[in-house]
Amino acid sequence: MDLIRRFSLCCALAAGLALLAPAAFAEQEAPQIENFTLDNGLEVVVIPDHRAPVVTHMVWYKVGSADEEPGKSGIAHFLEHLMFKGTEKYGPGVFSARIAEVGGRENAFTSYDYTAYYQQVAPDLLPEMMAMEADRMTNLILTDEVIAPERDVVIEERNSRVENEPRSLLSEEVNATLYQNHPYRFPVIGWMHEIEKLNRDDAIEFYRRHYAPNNAVLVIAGDVEPAAVRELAEETYGKVARGPELPPRLRPTEPEQNTRRTVTLNDARVGVPNFSKRWLVPSYTTAEPGAAEALDILSEVLGGGVRSRLYQELVVKQGIASSAMAYYQGTALDDTMFMVLGSPRGDATIEDVEKAIDAEVAKIAADGVTEEEVEKAKKRFVRSMIFARDEQDGMARIYGSTLTTGGTVEDIANWPDRIRAVKAEDVKAAATRWLDERRAVAAYLLPQE
Amino acid sequence: MDLIRRFSLCCALAAGLALLAPAAFAEQEAPQIENFTLDNGLEVVVIPDHRAPVVTHMVWYKVGSADEEPGKSGIAHFLEHLMFKGTEKYGPGVFSARIAEVGGRENAFTSYDYTAYYQQVAPDLLPEMMAMEADRMTNLILTDEVIAPERDVVIEERNSRVENEPRSLLSEEVNATLYQNHPYRFPVIGWMHEIEKLNRDDAIEFYRRHYAPNNAVLVIAGDVEPAAVRELAEETYGKVARGPELPPRLRPTEPEQNTRRTVTLNDARVGVPNFSKRWLVPSYTTAEPGAAEALDILSEVLGGGVRSRLYQELVVKQGIASSAMAYYQGTALDDTMFMVLGSPRGDATIEDVEKAIDAEVAKIAADGVTEEEVEKAKKRFVRSMIFARDEQDGMARIYGSTLTTGGTVEDIANWPDRIRAVKAEDVKAAATRWLDERRAVAAYLLPQE
Numbered sequence: 008m009d010l011i012r013r014f015s016l017c018c019a020l021a022a023g024l025a026l027l028a029p030a031a032f033a034e035q036e037a038p039q040i041e042n043f044t045l046d047n048g049l050e051v052v053v054i055p056d057h058r059a060p061v062v063t064h065m066v067w068y069k070v071g072s073a074d075e076e077p078g079k080s081g082i083a084h085f086l087e088h089l090m091f092k093g094t095e096k097y098g099p100g101v102f103s104a105r106i107a108e109v110g111g112r113e114n115a116f117t118s119y120d121y122t123a124y125y126q127q128v129a130p131d132l133l134p135e136m137m138a139m140e141a142d143r144m145t146n147l148i149l150t151d152e153v154i155a156p157e158r159d160v161v162i163e164e165r166n167s168r169v170e171n172e173p174r175s176l177l178s179e180e181v182n183a184t185l186y187q188n189h190p191y192r193f194p195v196i197g198w199m200h201e202i203e204k205l206n207r208d209d210a211i212e213f214y215r216r217h218y219a220p221n222n223a224v225l226v227i228a229g230d231v232e233p234a235a236v237r238e239l240a241e242e243t244y245g246k247v248a249r250g251p252e253l254p255p256r257l258r259p260t261e262p263e264q265n266t267r268r269t270v271t272l273n274d275a276r277v278g279v280p281n282f283s284k285r286w287l288v289p290s291y292t293t294a295e296p297g298a299a300e301a302l303d304i305l306s307e308v309l310g311g312g313v314r315s316r317l318y319q320e321l322v323v324k325q326g327i328a329s330s331a332m333a334y335y336q337g338t339a340l341d342d343t344m345f346m347v348l349g350s351p352r353g354d355a356t357i358e359d360v361e362k363a364i365d366a367e368v369a370k371i372a373a374d375g376v377t378e379e380e381v382e383k384a385k386k387r388f389v390r391s392m393i394f395a396r397d398e399q400d401g402m403a404r405i406y407g408s409t410l411t412t413g414g415t416v417e418d419i420a421n422w423p424d425r426i427r428a429v430k431a432e433d434v435k436a437a438a439t440r441w442l443d444e445r446r447a448v449a450a451y452l453l454p455q456e
Numbered sequence: 457m458d459l460i461r462r463f464s465l466c467c468a469l470a471a472g473l474a475l476l477a478p479a480a481f482a483e484q485e486a487p488q489i490e491n492f493t494l495d496n497g498l499e500v501v502v503i504p505d506h507r508a509p510v511v512t513h514m515v516w517y518k519v520g521s522a523d524e525e526p527g528k529s530g531i532a533h534f535l536e537h538l539m540f541k542g543t544e545k546y547g548p549g550v551f552s553a554r555i556a557e558v559g560g561r562e563n564a565f566t567s568y569d570y571t572a573y574y575q576q577v578a579p580d581l582l583p584e585m586m587a588m589e590a591d592r593m594t595n596l597i598l599t600d601e602v603i604a605p606e607r608d609v610v611i612e613e614r615n616s617r618v619e620n621e622p623r624s625l626l627s628e629e630v631n632a633t634l635y636q637n638h639p640y641r642f643p644v645i646g647w648m649h650e651i652e653k654l655n656r657d658d659a660i661e662f663y664r665r666h667y668a669p670n671n672a673v674l675v676i677a678g679d680v681e682p683a684a685v686r687e688l689a690e691e692t693y694g695k696v697a698r699g700p701e702l703p704p705r706l707r708p709t710e711p712e713q714n715t716r717r718t719v720t721l722n723d724a725r726v727g728v729p730n731f732s733k734r735w736l737v738p739s740y741t742t743a744e745p746g747a748a749e750a751l752d753i754l755s756e757v758l759g760g761g762v763r764s765r766l767y768q769e770l771v772v773k774q775g776i777a778s779s780a781m782a783y784y785q786g787t788a789l790d791d792t793m794f795m796v797l798g799s800p801r802g803d804a805t806i807e808d809v810e811k812a813i814d815a816e817v818a819k820i821a822a823d824g825v826t827e828e829e830v831e832k833a834k835k836r837f838v839r840s841m842i843f844a845r846d847e848q849d850g851m852a853r854i855y856g857s858t859l860t861t862g863g864t865v866e867d868i869a870n871w872p873d874r875i876r877a878v879k880a881e882d883v884k885a886a887a888t889r890w891l892d893e894r895r896a897v898a899a900y901l902l903p904q905e
Binding site: 077078080176177179180183184187188190192193198199200201257258259260262263264265266267268269270271272274 | 526527529625626628629632633636637639641642647648649650706707708709711712713714715716717718719720721723
């Protein structure tokens with residue numbers, strides 16, 4: 008099976024989602040979406056989009072790697088793979104074969120806070136997709152015969168995506184350092200030695216506990232009518248029995264952090280060195296009102312593109328970096344991270360890049376940003392996200408990721424107004440309050456000494 | 457109640473135990489100890505010591521902070537406090553009052569791997585101590601009235617021992633960095649925000665699950681006869697019902713580590729800076745045969761006293777440090793740490809101390825140590841531990857800590873021979889294999905910048 012289709016490493020995915028955030032709706036009002044809940048607890052979102060005869064069908068489960076038991080890292084992602092192993096009604100591979108046969112696309116991905124499955128097909132095939140997806144919500148068959156080979160697939164995936172990628176290896180250990188108590192410290196794909204021990208019982212237990220209509224969100228975007236979708240949803244997903252009530256997703260939270268930390272990887276496979284720094288910051292779900300929006304604008308002013316301070320100063324003016332950027336992982340159930348990064352160029356060293364980045368951060372904390380910068384940043388921020396709207400599944404992802412990380416449809420609707428309300432002083436306050444050395448981990452990716 | 461009596465911060469305790477390790481018996485054969493197990497699963501060790509009319513009575517539970525559930529850090533230690541709250545038979549404070557009345561001493565301590573309670577009294581009072589300790593093994597009464605005030609005591613204890621001690625604050629975050637997956641990353645006393653939420657249900661659940669004769673070791677050292685102790689044990693502890701079988705103590709283990717890390721605390725309360733470095737290394741329980749013994753000798757050659765390389769080089773010869781030492785925390789159920797530390801003196805900086813320490817470590821890894829050094833180290837190692845034998849409770853602690861961390865009475869008996877077998881090449885191999893920068897965290901304790 009195709010690994011790429013099956014898995015998005017959370018960082019890549021999450022970063023993408025941050026950039027796809029609800030700003031897509033900033034320049035036009037939110038579409039007339041329909042939002043309702045079936046009797047068995049399944050929340051449904053329908054997003055009409057009649058530009059083309061295509062529909063995106065997604066099921067999002069409110070479970071991700073941060074919901075795993077200690078010692079079982081990787082089980083959420085492993086189960087995502089196993090979800091393709093078939094049911095009594097649709098045997099192994101039947102679902103995927105059918106999608107290929109009709110020229111559709113499918114994907115699945117696991118992150119810290121959610122696991123999602125999707126297909127993109129012509130609208131007349133939607134009923135079939137819904138029937139098959141609803142079926143594997145509860146009827147998955149897992150035999151020992153499929154466990155070991157699929158575990159080997161995941162191990163190979165980890166080899167290729169992490170063990171052979173120094174940047175990923177470093178990133179894992181940075182997260183394990185930044186988060187001292189919270190399970191975001193564990194890699195989504197799992198530690199190798201724990202993946203190797205995952206078994207059928209682990210997968211079944213995880214599936215039975217977390218996969219149920221009352222722990223999922225169905226998102227359908229495309230050339231469909233909400234009333235028809237509702238009827239279809241009731242005929243398919245509506246027949247799946249409600250699962251036991253799940254306890255609130257209360258994970259261990261971070262203690263007060265007091266230290267600045269560094270993590271260094273020297274690896275012979277590293278060509279270009281890279282500096283990065285991550286701070287522990289609140290997410291849209293955990294922040295006080297306005298704080299996450301200010302962090303979003305801060306990331307844009309500081310490092311959101313070629314007009315940003317980091318790019319202009321390090322790449323254009325000083326010429327010491329080949330890249331320099333910032334991003335804020337705002338979509339998360341729990342406290343999350345704000346990140347800056349850059350790679351040296353020419354004779355410049357990684358220390359030069361670090362110093363220049365630190366200076367830009369310090370400058371904002373000390374002197375703030377101008378209202379003009381903030382206004383331009385809002386526009387750039389919005390403009391760079393317009394692309395999300397153009398991709399039907401980008402829209403669906405915004406709803407899925409928001410609704411599985413503690414947000415609501417209303418949060419998405421009023422997000423543009425909240426972004427518009429950010430003032431220059433809020434951005435300065437965000438930098439001062441959150442980009443604190445005592446909550447930071449600097450990371451150095453370097454060639455072998 | 458007296459905080460000091462109730463609690464030993466694990467680091468301090470563990471360090472003490474390392475120095476008290478079974479080497480106490482290197483210069484004389486192990487005493488004629490008696491070791492048996494009651495029908496209900498309680499293991500008993502009797503260590504006759506007729507030098508004075510005193511007996512040490514200890515119960516060790518095979519549960520510590522590393523056995524806590526995520527989000528419940530501190531519950532093992534909190535329960536240790538609550539164990540003094542009385543039973544139906546012996547009300548709150550009655551046990552302690554009785555000990556004070558007869559001029560005895562008592563103590564209790566919690567560590568990563570065990571929780572222990574002890575009294576030291578005249579031998580004729582042993583039956584009473586055993587009756588009372590056996591009683592609270594199963595009959596503890598916990599009311600809401602005692603929970604909140606005792607939690608405040610623990611919070612105050614954390615304030616005084618951690619929040620007001622920059623060195624402890626730093627040490628906590630170093631452990632949270634060194635251990636990326638294993639629960640040794642969490643402080644024994646617990647994170648403040650988690651202590652604050654511990655409640656009666658948590659304590660009762662933990663007590664019911666872990667406190668039972670088949671999860672405990674009784675150690676009695678002193679002016680007693682084994683046969684008499686056996687009879688007493690059967691009359692007291694023997695009446696306590698066996699608890700449910702506990703699953704093996706399999707905690708999440710460390711992934712392969714690839715990075716070198718630093719943790720820095722700048723704090724206005726720091727007078728003298730301090731440098732330390734910790735490596736993740738095997739313990740006596742997890743090591744291949746001979747590896748832990750070699751690490752013990754390595755710690756002695758490198759930094760085990762005023763004759764050690766670190767002391768001679770940094771303090772005596774270069775005069776750049778006021779202190780310099782090494783220690784190995786060998787007594788642990790899981791992989792553990794090897795540590796070096798030193799404080800700068802005069803005009804020397806913390807970087808000077810770091811460089812000099814690193815150079816000494818590198819020298820051993822590159823050039824090894826001499827057989828003469830190893831022989832002298834063995835002798836010094838043994839000599840420095842003779843004191844343990846002189847303290848009756850030191851002896852009892854060796855048995856208790858060994859038997860609750862996966863070791864046996866035989867391990868203690870043959871430990872001197874295993875230490876005598878360490879060769880210079882083993883010490884070099886230990887330094888090369890284990891003092892690897894990719895498994896290390898350097899820590900800097902500094903005044904405010």
